[in-house]
Amino acid sequence: MTITLQNISMKFSNTTAVNQLNVTIPKGELVSILGPSGCGKSTTLFMLAGLYEPTDGAILFNGKDVTKLTPEKRGIGMVFQNYALYPHMTVLQNIMFPLKMHKVKKTEAKAKVIEMAKLVEIDHLLDRKPSMLSGGQQQRVAIARALVREPEILLLDEPLSNLDARLRLTMREEIRRIQQALKITTVFVTHDQEEALGISDHVLLMNQGELMQFDVPQNLYDEPNHQFVASFIGSPPMNYFEGDIVSGVLQTPFGYDVSIDAPDQPVQIAVRPENLYLSTTGISKEVQYIERIGKDTLAVIGTEEDKIRLFLKKEDRIEVGQAIHVQANQKDIRIFQKSGERIYLKGQLDDETQRNS
Amino acid sequence: MKTSPLSKTFIYGLLGIGSILMLLPFVWMISTSLKSGNEVMMMPPIWIPETFRFDNYVEAFKKAPFATYFLNSVIVMVLSTLGEVITTILAAYAFSKLNFWGKDVLFALLVGTMMVPGEVLLVPNFVLLSNLGWIDRYEALIIPWTASIFSIFLLRQFFMKIPKELNYAARVDGCTNFRFLWSIMIPIAKPAIVTIILLKAIGSWNAFLWPLIVTNSKEMRTLPVGLTSFSTEAGTVYELLMAASTMIILPMIILFIFLQKYIIKGIAGAGIKG
Amino acid sequence: MKLKETAKAVLYLSPALLIIGVFTIYPMIKSFFMSFYAEYDYFNDVVHRYGFDNFVYLWNDAVFHKALQNTFIFVLGVVPVSILLSLWIALMLNSITFLNKFFRTIYFIPFVTSVVAVSIVWRWIFHSNYGIMNYFLSWFGVDPINWLTSTEWAMPSLIILSIWKGLGYNIIIFLAGLQTIGDTYYNAARIDGANRWNRFIHVTLPQLAPTTFFVSIISIIGSFKVFDEIYALFDGKAGPSNSALTVVYYVFDKFYGEWNFGVASAAAYVLFAIIFVFTLLQFYVSKKKITY
Numbered sequence: 065m066t067i068t069l070q071n072i073s074m075k076f077s078n079t080t081a082v083n084q085l086n087v088t089i090p091k092g093e094l095v096s097i098l099g100p101s102g103c104g105k106s107t108t109l110f111m112l113a114g115l116y117e118p119t120d121g122a123i124l125f126n127g128k129d130v131t132k133l134t135p136e137k138r139g140i141g142m143v144f145q146n147y148a149l150y151p152h153m154t155v156l157q158n159i160m161f162p163l164k165m166h167k168v169k170k171t172e173a174k175a176k177v178i179e180m181a182k183l184v185e186i187d188h189l190l191d192r193k194p195s196m197l198s199g200g201q202q203q204r205v206a207i208a209r210a211l212v213r214e215p216e217i218l219l220l221d222e223p224l225s226n227l228d229a230r231l232r233l234t235m236r237e238e239i240r241r242i243q244q245a246l247k248i249t250t251v252f253v254t255h256d257q258e259e260a261l262g263i264s265d266h267v268l269l270m271n272q273g274e275l276m277q278f279d280v281p282q283n284l285y286d287e288p289n290h291q292f293v294a295s296f297i298g299s300p301p302m303n304y305f306e307g308d309i310v311s312g313v314l315q316t317p318f319g320y321d322v323s324i325d326a327p328d329q330p331v332q333i334a335v336r337p338e339n340l341y342l343s344t345t346g347i348s349k350e351v352q353y354i355e356r357i358g359k360d361t362l363a364v365i366g367t368e369e370d371k372i373r374l375f376l377k378k379e380d381r382i383e384v385g386q387a388i389h390v391q392a393n394q395k396d397i398r399i400f401q402k403s404g405e406r407i408y409l410k411g412q413l414d415d416e417t418q419r420n421s
Numbered sequence: 422m423k424t425s426p427l428s429k430t431f432i433y434g435l436l437g438i439g440s441i442l443m444l445l446p447f448v449w450m451i452s453t454s455l456k457s458g459n460e461v462m463m464m465p466p467i468w469i470p471e472t473f474r475f476d477n478y479v480e481a482f483k484k485a486p487f488a489t490y491f492l493n494s495v496i497v498m499v500l501s502t503l504g505e506v507i508t509t510i511l512a513a514y515a516f517s518k519l520n521f522w523g524k525d526v527l528f529a530l531l532v533g534t535m536m537v538p539g540e541v542l543l544v545p546n547f548v549l550l551s552n553l554g555w556i557d558r559y560e561a562l563i564i565p566w567t568a569s570i571f572s573i574f575l576l577r578q579f580f581m582k583i584p585k586e587l588n589y590a591a592r593v594d595g596c597t598n599f600r601f602l603w604s605i606m607i608p609i610a611k612p613a614i615v616t617i618i619l620l621k622a623i624g625s626w627n628a629f630l631w632p633l634i635v636t637n638s639k640e641m642r643t644l645p646v647g648l649t650s651f652s653t654e655a656g657t658v659y660e661l662l663m664a665a666s667t668m669i670i671l672p673m674i675i676l677f678i679f680l681q682k683y684i685i686k687g688i689a690g691a692g693i694k695g
Numbered sequence: 696m697k698l699k700e701t702a703k704a705v706l707y708l709s710p711a712l713l714i715i716g717v718f719t720i721y722p723m724i725k726s727f728f729m730s731f732y733a734e735y736d737y738f739n740d741v742v743h744r745y746g747f748d749n750f751v752y753l754w755n756d757a758v759f760h761k762a763l764q765n766t767f768i769f770v771l772g773v774v775p776v777s778i779l780l781s782l783w784i785a786l787m788l789n790s791i792t793f794l795n796k797f798f799r800t801i802y803f804i805p806f807v808t809s810v811v812a813v814s815i816v817w818r819w820i821f822h823s824n825y826g827i828m829n830y831f832l833s834w835f836g837v838d839p840i841n842w843l844t845s846t847e848w849a850m851p852s853l854i855i856l857s858i859w860k861g862l863g864y865n866i867i868i869f870l871a872g873l874q875t876i877g878d879t880y881y882n883a884a885r886i887d888g889a890n891r892w893n894r895f896i897h898v899t900l901p902q903l904a905p906t907t908f909f910v911s912i913i914s915i916i917g918s919f920k921v922f923d924e925i926y927a928l929f930d931g932k933a934g935p936s937n938s939a940l941t942v943v944y945y946v947f948d949k950f951y952g953e954w955n956f957g958v959a960s961a962a963a964y965v966l967f968a969i970i971f972v973f974t975l976l977q978f979y980v981s982k983k984k985i986t987y
Binding site for chain 3: 429432433435436439440442443444445446447449450453461462463464465466504507508509511512514515516519520521522524527531534536537538539540541542543544545546547548549552564565567568570573598623626627629630633634644645648649652653659662663665666669670673674676677678681684685688689690
């Protein structure tokens, strides 16, 4: 089912949680809503569920306006952060509850529950109470309960945040597997970019109630359309350098100029740590320290206030205290106005439009 | 903390003596209730009567309509408890899960009235009930006691601990408000509800001043009121008085021994809140 | 949204609010006005004049003074002893594990029993000739005491009965309070080299202060409202020559004995005022949270 949000806003007494959101979520995709805490991502999900009524705008499912519809009439399933399993019911009763509320015949309902339990691999736990289950198992029960009425949309609110690191990885793959098995349109709220970029078809990145970028994960990383996106995505973070546009020419600190179609102004030049390399030209800095992160070696250069991070190549040999030069290729630099908006170099824009079409 | 065996023995000894003092009145009551008239007046007292005269209980039932009193007490206890549980659950739900105008003000007002001692309400309530024509009827014994601010407060605190996501999940699953209350909240809050029921039942069974004032005829008296009037009539026939007292006291002791976990939890919980 | 919820809330609240409104809130206000009825015709329910006459009457009434005085004596007799005893027993219970629950049950039993019934049992215990109280005292060479029929012993009898009845409740609250004191404090105190007595003075007692305060206020308020015990112990009288007359008994007597609704209401409001002071005190202190 295609989900369309038209100018959706949500105001709570005097704060605006979501502001003028416009986005279309394609049918059958797994889309995550990503952003720092308090950015309005859960509010957006709750509006999709019908638990909050937007103060402005419309929500369309397959072109049909559902803005005023109550949750149970929307054909959705939902999984909550704390799973919200009914503590006094067994796993079987929990999963069966939505069917019971919709007056499905008992034998039919039971068969459906067992089918769902098999899908999420908890069919051996049906007689247990939620308190006797591990976090991961509770999560599976919650998913089964959300799916048992065969909804066309599955909504997940921070479903992995209560799990430990190892389990999180497993469950994330499980969610992807189940989603693909059912081809169900799934919206997934998370504050963890690794999670979002890892399993989503599209990511909806929000900040302070505004949509920042709605894109495929790779573009979010490679072609951020705003400095917020560039900073939020990626770890270790983006490096920033000062630059200037003077009469159609961008003067970079790397020693080369780039012709650019933009008015004169000071700008931020952003480069990912893996796109900086040692050279004999470019910016000159002193090496502060070197650390190993898994298979990679990260060098931190510059001063405490003005750190620059880059990944070293295997053959690079540098020492702490040594003065070195770093360089970045023209294709790897991203330019942002001081206000945060992206300025595209010639050719970059074409690339992006091609990729999106 | 480690305690030496000597002081342990000392503690057990003291607690043991204390327990005997706590229980002695009940032992003395039951012992007297089974004695003959002569045995009652013996000095030094005997603790175990020659023969257990259960006839004393039959005699007490003959001298005063204790069967009627007993029935009245049961009717009043059951109906007022039932009423209070229903009103409490509904109100506690509204105060914990609904978001309505004037909620905080109304709740503060109700909690504030908890400070007012019941004695203040005695006179106007009596006037009100006599105007309604309810004096000496079950209505007067039951209806004013079918709601309790304290119980609403207690249950609301419990309901507040139930996460709101459960409410959301239930709405997505297709629950109405009432269905959510009935199928989810009440089963989860069962321990708290049992506590409320038990405290209410004990309170109702033992209530005295109110039933004393609103009943005139023997037919409407509850056990405690019946007992005091019997004691005025029977005067010094202590074996019968003790038999009647046993009838009132024993059911609550038995109830308490079997369900004490709920009662003690309720009282301790209210205390910790302060 | 909020309008809809308000409509729903009205539905859920109306049964409780109806009962509470009619039988608590309305009488509360009505009683306030009643205390100012100066001339009142009960049969026709007509008030001829409002005024402070009832309060003036109380101010001058020696019987009411007696009732106030007795009530204060009762509170002073019951509360400190009951608190010390229950704290002591709770501490002992807290230091044992075997039979802990058993003892706790026994101490609590009097609390769940009918005040009227146990008072009649105690009437028998206090019996001058055949009661076990005098019998036990005779072991120590004490001459028989006229517990319930002499003016000087009526109040002590009432106090003994009340302490026995209420002890279990206080013990339960103290035990709950003791459970909230973490072991870390004791361990820290032990490492600091505090002995048993020092640990009690410097750890247990301060940590238990909020509980003790709560128990005190609850006991004080409860004791101010004593009635059932008196009625049953002295067979529908307030003790020999009013020696056990308390404020609530006075209210009951004015209302049910003399049908003087105005004075009864005024006396009830005086009681309310006294209790209110203690409630405010509790509110104020628990807001401030006694912590050390």
